Amino acid sequence: MAAEAKIWKVYAREAKKYDDDMIRAWNASLDTLLIFAGLFSAVSTAFIIESYKLMQPDFAQLTFLAMVGKADISDLEDFEVLMTARAVNCLWISSLIASLTAALISILAKQWLTSYPVNDDDTPRGWAQMRQFRYDSLQAWHVPQIIASLPVFLHVSLLLFLAGLGVFLVPVDITTG
Template identity: 35%
Template sequence: SDFWKRYDRLADIHDKKLTMNLNGNLDVLLIFAALFSAINTTFISITMPNLSPNPSDETNNLLRLLVMRADNNTLTPTDLLPPFSADSNSILVNCLLYASLSCSLLAAVGAMMAKEWLQSFDRTGQTGPLEEQALLRQRKLNGVQDWHLEAVIKFLP
């Protein structure tokens, strides 16, 4: 019985240290992911209009067409309204911005999943004999080690 009490105390110290360290890393990651996503979204909203035609240009072309029709000019509407095509640099920049936003959100989802994993690893509220608690704790720790939770969390950013 003394063995299991001592084991429980040492395992509890180890587990608290592990979860506090990893939870702290995940909290910082979530804050930076949120800030980066907000800034990235702002850039996307600024560059998004470059991917569509300017409405005032289209209005001016239509007015020009009306004036020419009034003068009985024989130009067709296709002569006045050139097809719109976005600048290749604008397309590239928006692709990169959306890719970085996707990566940031993916890291945030991964961090939340890792926090849930750490929450399930916590032994708060466990009842029963110390020996059974120790076996359950060891099974959870083996799962954390088998799935390389620490490496996954370090890979997230």
Template identity: 30%
Template structure:
């Protein structure tokens, strides 16, 4: 019936999002752990100060004054990449939590609909589904997952651009082309109601 089809659709979307989020979070975690080392590596300015201090200590008539450097701060590129990947990881985890909650809601809904009070509960529960906009909540789960992919792509682009400019602009061109296709799929349903393409933003 209608209730079962609706709940099965919820569970299907939650299952797909949970599987993809689990795999994608593993990729993000590996990248984030590796990039976090950049922030812990000694700063080049500190290394220069330390080297100059050692050289001055070997010179005759040197003073005992030591050169102090500021706190070690990672390069701007490393901070930006880590920020993008951390945001991606946070959104991916929030999607996983949301998918798990949706599965629980679906099971609870089915249990309530199987009881003897089903005839009286069904209109009440359907009104609650519309009132609390469950469909919109499920849509937000997809939005958070797609936003997670976007943040990860931004971090990858920044990482590649700092390594090699030509390679970075090539990757940027590919990402812009894919982004344009995504925007087309997002806005087409707004102008053509029979368009089968859509995204969570549509």
């Protein structure tokens, strides 16, 4: 077929419409994921900052006891991290890692989608061949499946966070936990 045949122009028009819709839908989904991942990571970080304090002795209390003469060096040596504190920190840090992983992959996917469209500088047949090459590459690299799996990272992140919150609240009040 000739490079300027009408079929190439029809294909280009239909393929552009399909690609525009596909990219628009994926970008909207990725934008939502990025907003949630960013906000959730900020909240998780605030909780981690507080729970991390449970992993070390209360130096303010030890300083106070030293100032009033009631400090004992064995207080520092006898310090033992509670198993619940370890569990909470492991769950919340794992949650943060899953959330940041989702954000990183979302950013990479948005970069892939930005470079996906083909320039109109070529003949209709050349454009069609380049577009099909990029589309096949998108499929070969499993980009649709990667984008579809990103919410799972955030679901796992949320479940880990809630599990950590449950463990964190158990010592506070047995009826709350």
